[in-house]
Amino acid sequence: MEWQGSRRLFLKRGIVFGLTFAGVGALIQGCGQSPAGGDAQKENKAASAADPCSDYTGLTEDDIKARQHLGYVEVSPVSDRQCSNCNLWLPPPAGNPCGKCQLFKGPVEPGGHCTYWAPLAQQAG
Ligand code: SF4
Numbered sequence: 001m002e003w004q005g006s007r008r009l010f011l012k013r014g015i016v017f018g019l020t021f022a023g024v025g026a027l028i029q030g031c032g033q034s035p036a037g038g039d040a041q042k043e044n045k046a047a048s049a050a051d052p053c054s055d056y057t058g059l060t061e062d063d064i065k066a067r068q069h070l071g072y073v074e075v076s077p078v079s080d081r082q083c084s085n086c087n088l089w090l091p092p093p094a095g096n097p098c099g100k101c102q103l104f105k106g107p108v109e110p111g112g113h114c115t116y117w118a119p120l121a122q123q124a125g
Contacts, residue, residue, distance in 0.1 A: 053098040053107045066104040067114075076113030084110035087118040 053074065056064060076082045083089050083099060089108070090100040098107035103116060 052096075053109045053112075056106055059106045063105045067106065070103060071115040072101075072104070072108070072112060073114070074109045074112050076111055078113060078117075081113060081117045082110065083108050083112040083114075083117075085120060087120050088116065 083101065084091075086101075088102040090102060092099045092110075097110070099110055100106075101108045101114075103114075
């Protein structure tokens with residue numbers, strides 16, 4: 001009888017110890033991780049503070065692929081061909097350093113460039 005009592009106690013303590021160990025492990029693991037995309041969001045926030053024209057918050061993966069497909073770069077390799085003197089450029093509103101492009105979504109550097117750069121159309125007059 002005494003043996004059954006100690007066996008029952010042993011199993012009880014084993015279950016309690018196992019559950020405690022699993023709970024502590026899950027807690028430690030949970031503390032070390034952020035929600036999906038957490039690191040990317042932190043990096044994006046840091047980028048947006050330093051350079052708001054690199055803030056792609058709100059853009060979908062397809063939007064970003066469209067930018068890449070057109071060969072958009074933030075610094076033009078051709079000094080006299082920049083977004084700010086492109087016919088597809090949409091100038092920034094007052095107080096915002098970033099413009100936009102008619103071909104894709106998101107902020108655009110005035111000094112940027114892509115393979116679709118087009119000279120400003122001559123004004124009729
Ligand atoms: S078409 Fe290209 S060069 Fe022109 S504004 Fe858009 S991203 Fe800039």
